[in-house]
Amino acid sequence: MELAIEAENLTKRYGDFVAVNDLELNVKHGEFMGLLGPNGSGKSTTLKMITGLIWPTSGTVRIFGTDVSQHREALSRVGCVIETPEFYMSFTPSEALQYVGRLYGLSEREIAIRSRDVLEDVKMWEWRDKPIQKFSKGMRQRTVLAQAMLPNPDLLILDEPTSGLDPRGMIEMRSVLSELKKRDMSMLISTHMLKEVSEMCDSVTMIRNGNLIASGDVNELIMRYAEQSKKRIEISIRTMNPIADSVLKDISSCQGVYDIQPMGDYEVRIQFSGSLEDQSVIVDLIQAAGLKMVAMNEKGMDIERLYMELTKGGEANIR
Ligand SMILES: Nc1ncnc2c1ncn2[C@@H]1O[C@H](COP(=O)(O)OP(=O)(O)OP(=O)(O)O)[C@@H](O)[C@H]1O
Ligand SMILES: [Mg+2]
Numbered sequence: 001m002e003l004a005i006e007a008e009n010l011t012k013r014y015g016d017f018v019a020v021n022d023l024e025l026n027v028k029h030g031e032f033m034g035l036l037g038p039n040g041s042g043k044s045t046t047l048k049m050i051t052g053l054i055w056p057t058s059g060t061v062r063i064f065g066t067d068v069s070q071h072r073e074a075l076s077r078v079g080c081v082i083e084t085p086e087f088y089m090s091f092t093p094s095e096a097l098q099y100v101g102r103l104y105g106l107s108e109r110e111i112a113i114r115s116r117d118v119l120e121d122v123k124m125w126e127w128r129d130k131p132i133q134k135f136s137k138g139m140r141q142r143t144v145l146a147q148a149m150l151p152n153p154d155l156l157i158l159d160e161p162t163s164g165l166d167p168r169g170m171i172e173m174r175s176v177l178s179e180l181k182k183r184d185m186s187m188l189i190s191t192h193m194l195k196e197v198s199e200m201c202d203s204v205t206m207i208r209n210g211n212l213i214a215s216g217d218v219n220e221l222i223m224r225y226a227e228q229s230k231k232r233i234e235i236s237i238r239t240m241n242p243i244a245d246s247v248l249k250d251i252s253s254c255q256g257v258y259d260i261q262p263m264g265d266y267e268v269r270i271q272f273s274g275s276l277e278d279q280s281v282i283v284d285l286i287q288a289a290g291l292k293m294v295a296m297n298e299k300g301m302d303i304e305r306l307y308m309e310l311t312k313g314g315e316a317n318i319r
Helices: 044-050 072-077 091-103 110-119 139-148 167-181 194-200 216-226 245-252 276-288 303-311
Strands: 002-012 017-028 032-036 058-063 078-081 156-157 186-191 203-207 209-215 233-239 258-263 267-272 293-299
Touching: 002 044, 002 186, 017 032, 017 044, 017 186, 017 203, 017 209, 032 044, 032 194, 044 058, 044 156, 044 186, 058 072, 072 078, 078 139, 091 110, 091 139, 110 139, 110 167, 139 156, 139 167, 156 209, 167 186, 167 194, 186 194, 194 216, 203 216, 209 216, 233 276, 245 258, 245 267, 245 276, 276 293
Parallel strands: 032 186, 032 203, 078 156, 156 186
Antiparallel strands: 002 017, 002 058, 203 209, 233 267, 233 293, 258 267
């Protein structure tokens, strides 16, 4: 099957410094991929190479099967927003789209039809005639997204589309992107939030210091890693009566417990990785101390913690 993006041995050097090292990245047709990595890991550099904004030191990029270094017209199927774009603040969204549409060589009629479509897609239609300078950052980001979508691209590439937005702005942008995902469109977005990837994307390419550390189906990857890290879970126990320090101490020395955190007098959170038998020893211990348990909850490995582990180095190579 034809791939939307096929990047092979992609490398970018700045003098002696290797910003992106021998990266492989494949996005299937209709797939929504997250390029995940911490600050300075090479996300923007990778996206700039893919969209032809900078030349790779070595390696190739094919968009829908066409090598972009030889046929730049392959990029005409790509809509992109890379890093904070300059904006025509005194324009309204309608005017900005008209300007962009003319650059793309669309007719006035096409511009009118497409503008309405994309502004509705990004939930900015009702703001079409208001000056952009009055918009919140989230609204500006969505307006820029509308520009990228104007020529009806088959592939969207967005560099940190939710970066710098407040929680509400993030939720709105994610909901717009999740809607787009339902279309026959391929997407590559960069982010430093694993949560964002797990919420929106089908697949992930994870990088650190310009190197690939993992890639594949998002859920599969999280499961596989959680398994490798011995299914670390958090158990929270709530009791009717206060938990004495001596009980906390006993719990902390149980098999499988590697951290405990009292949450006030009546609750303790236990970071645990062990067998069910090990777990039952903790319950027995609580009961033997005469404490009445009101609730016991188990949570899988917290996604942010997983990400911290994956990006901290060393053991994370799970390809
Ligand atoms: N033009 C340049 N000249 C020299 N070094 C550069 C240049 N552009 C990027 N770098 C370096 O390459 C590395 C990767 O940068 P890049 O901007 O791709 O990271 P990023 O993952 O997008 O980070 P962020 O999350 O902060 O946006 C960084 O160490 C950066 O300093
Ligand atoms: Mg960046």
